[in-house]
Amino acid sequence: MLTKAVMTSLCATRQAPVNVAARGIANIPAHEYHIRFDQRVGRKRPAQDVLDRFKRLNNGMWIHAHPGRHKLKYMKDETWQKTSLYYETCTKEQCEILDKLMTPYWLRQKHYPNDPYSAYHVRHNINSPRVDDRGNFVRERKKILMDDITSQRFFPDC
Amino acid sequence: MSAAQYARLVPKKYRSRTLPKIDRPWRPRVIAWAGPAAFYPNRFYEIDKWYKARIDKPEKLPEMHIIDPADHMKSLNELMKKPEIEPINIGFKKREEKVKAEKSEQDRAELERKSRHMQLRIDIDLLSVENLSVYRHFQVFDHLFGDNVFFENVQRLEVNYSDNVIHNGNILTASSTVTRPEVTIESVGNGKGFNTLFMVNLDGNGFEEKKNNGEMVQWVVSNIPDGESIEKGTEVIDYLQPLPFYGTGYHRVAFVLFRHSQPVDLKLDGSTLENRIHSISELYKSHENLLTPSAIRFFQTSYDNSVKTKLHSLGLKSPLYDYEYRPALKPDQREFPEKPQPFDLYLDMYRDSKEVEKEILEKRLSEIKLDNVEEPKWIDPDYVENKKKLPAWLHAKILERKGVGHGKYHNDVQ
Numbered sequence: 001m002l003t004k005a006v007m008t009s010l011c012a013t014r015q016a017p018v019n020v021a022a023r024g025i026a027n028i029p030a031h032e033y034h035i036r037f038d039q040r041v042g043r044k045r046p047a048q049d050v051l052d053r054f055k056r057l058n059n060g061m062w063i064h065a066h067p068g069r070h071k072l073k074y075m076k077d078e079t080w081q082k083t084s085l086y087y088e089t090c091t092k093e094q095c096e097i098l099d100k101l102m103t104p105y106w107l108r109q110k111h112y113p114n115d116p117y118s119a120y121h122v123r124h125n126i127n128s129p130r131v132d133d134r135g136n137f138v139r140e141r142k143k144i145l146m147d148d149i150t151s152q153r154f155f156p157d158c
Numbered sequence: 159m160s161a162a163q164y165a166r167l168v169p170k171k172y173r174s175r176t177l178p179k180i181d182r183p184w185r186p187r188v189i190a191w192a193g194p195a196a197f198y199p200n201r202f203y204e205i206d207k208w209y210k211a212r213i214d215k216p217e218k219l220p221e222m223h224i225i226d227p228a229d230h231m232k233s234l235n236e237l238m239k240k241p242e243i244e245p246i247n248i249g250f251k252k253r254e255e256k257v258k259a260e261k262s263e264q265d266r267a268e269l270e271r272k273s274r275h276m277q278l279r280i281d282i283d284l285l286s287v288e289n290l291s292v293y294r295h296f297q298v299f300d301h302l303f304g305d306n307v308f309f310e311n312v313q314r315l316e317v318n319y320s321d322n323v324i325h326n327g328n329i330l331t332a333s334s335t336v337t338r339p340e341v342t343i344e345s346v347g348n349g350k351g352f353n354t355l356f357m358v359n360l361d362g363n364g365f366e367e368k369k370n371n372g373e374m375v376q377w378v379v380s381n382i383p384d385g386e387s388i389e390k391g392t393e394v395i396d397y398l399q400p401l402p403f404y405g406t407g408y409h410r411v412a413f414v415l416f417r418h419s420q421p422v423d424l425k426l427d428g429s430t431l432e433n434r435i436h437s438i439s440e441l442y443k444s445h446e447n448l449l450t451p452s453a454i455r456f457f458q459t460s461y462d463n464s465v466k467t468k469l470h471s472l473g474l475k476s477p478l479y480d481y482e483y484r485p486a487l488k489p490d491q492r493e494f495p496e497k498p499q500p501f502d503l504y505l506d507m508y509r510d511s512k513e514v515e516k517e518i519l520e521k522r523l524s525e526i527k528l529d530n531v532e533e534p535k536w537i538d539p540d541y542v543e544n545k546k547k548l549p550a551w552l553h554a555k556i557l558e559r560k561g562v563g564h565g566k567y568h569n570d571v572q
Contacts, residue, residue, distance in 0.1 A: 057501075061494070061501065063501045083500070085550035085551075085554075086500035086501075086502075086503075086550070086551065087500065087501050087502070087549060087550075087551055088498035088499065088500060088501065089494070089495055089498055089499050089500075089501045089504060090494070090498070091494055091495075091496065091498075092493070092494035093193050093194055093195065095494060096194045097194060116549075116552050119505075119506075119509070119517065120501065120502065120505045123493070123505070123508075124508050124509055124510055125491060125508055125510075126491060126493055127490075127491075128492075128493045138493075139493075156510075157510075
């Protein structure tokens with residue numbers, strides 16, 4: 001009579017080896033691309049994956065590392081080795097989606113001591129309107145709403 | 159919505175006879191399908207209530223280089239070539255060289271043999287080679303008297319600053335030109351006639367208002383009797399050392415000798431630096447009947463500390479000239495760039511240059527060298543550590559500051 005331990009070990013060897021699938025665009029677990037709500041708190045939970053992979057600058061711009069920069073690195077050229085290390089900007093739509101995946105806490109401005117990103121939290125000389133169609137400020141810095149010419153003259157960065 | 163929920167929410171009095179069909183929210187599904195722009199008030203452009211009066215100014219593009227289609231087959235040399243006009247000699251006829259005795263066949267053979275065996279020695283100092291091509295190359299005649307004009311050197315003019323003899327365009331340090339040079343003028347008229355010597359800095363005019371008024375005249379001695387020393391002449395403008403300002407490169411300084419039979423009265427004012435600017439071509443034009451150029455020499459100088467001390471002794475400041483580079487062309491800034499951009503480089507491109515300079519200065523001040531501090535041997539001693547820990551852009555910045563961009567953070571501030 002075989003012992004239970006031997007039985008389990010035999011069973012384990014018979015099973016096909018579990019291949020740990022690389023996490024790609026095709027197999028993102030379903031719970032990660034949804035806005036999740038916490039039943040106990042009754043509020044939205046921020047998507048942890050987004051927090052891990054992206055960074056939000058105080059001006060509303062999201063940045064991320066180049067996806068797949070470690071893939072087949074040895075067969076790619078010098079330029080790619082260099083540029084793949086860049087942290088890239090997101091498009092407007094991506095930024096909006098990512099904002100929706102966050103809670104208001106993460107959309108607030110953050111100020112840290114010795115922040116290496118401190119120079120990039122403010123945008124300079126942007127001509128696009130500072131308010132959306134509902135009159136809300138698009139970029140984060142709170143200011144008095146005034147006409148375009150005056151604001152561009154006295155508040156070039158926002 | 160179920161019937162039970164409907165019953166719970168709506169009092170009986172207001173209930174409709176049939177259960178109303180209420181859809182599940184379809185907006186999020188459309189947004190998931192078409193993206194967040196699907197329900198913008200206008201899908202094709204954003205309307206903003208506050209900014210109706212804004213006028214987009216047309217983008218000003220830099221002027222392009224225009225190529226004339228008729229000429230585009232020509233080479234650059236052909237395009238740049240000036241039309242050939244025969245240059246005008248404004249001076250004297252070329253002096254006839256004394257022809258030495260004809261060489262015999264034997265002498266020729268001997269010379270040829272020597273030259274073949276690399277034994278033929280020619281003393282350069284004994285040769286009187288008057289080659290004007292150097293002057294043409296440096297455009298000395300063009301900038302003194304106008305285009306297409308030249309004259310021959312017919313009178314021997316020797317100018318030397320102690321040991322430094324002036325030839326055709328040799329380079330002297332500015333400190334060696336502080337005191338006036340010794341000038342020897344050959345006598346050609348058997349005691350008749352006069353010489354007038356000009357010393358002109360062709361590139362010395364640094365005055366914005368007098369930009370086209372002429373050159374800086376350093377020294378004028380007129381009416382030197384033929385065969386006499388230069389002290390016998392009248393000094394119209396006293397000697398001032400050439401002042402090649404900082405950053406203006408090499409200046410051409412020419413000595414021009416004029417020959418005239420009658421004494422000439424040059425009314426030149428050289429009291430201040432600004433008054434020393436005179437146009438030689440205009441001056442020559444006004445005295446054309448009297449003066450004839452007979453000899454020219456020139457040398458080059460560049461900035462030196464002696465220039466600064468001279469300017470300070472005149473009660474002036476030493477100007478610093480610097481090349482003004484065109485700012486780099488950059489695309490219009492987008493709030494959200496369409497294609498992914500490296501965020502640090504993209505945002506740096508549009509940062510205020512003053513703020514960037516301020517940041518650099520702060521970094522410099524925080525790293526000011528003490529006397530007993532030893533610089534690390536390597537650009538980044540914790541390279542491996544930093545490579546793992548820091549984001550690549552930050553690490554690249556550190557490497558740049560210690561490596562390629564070292565000068566930006568460590569060079570002296572002007």
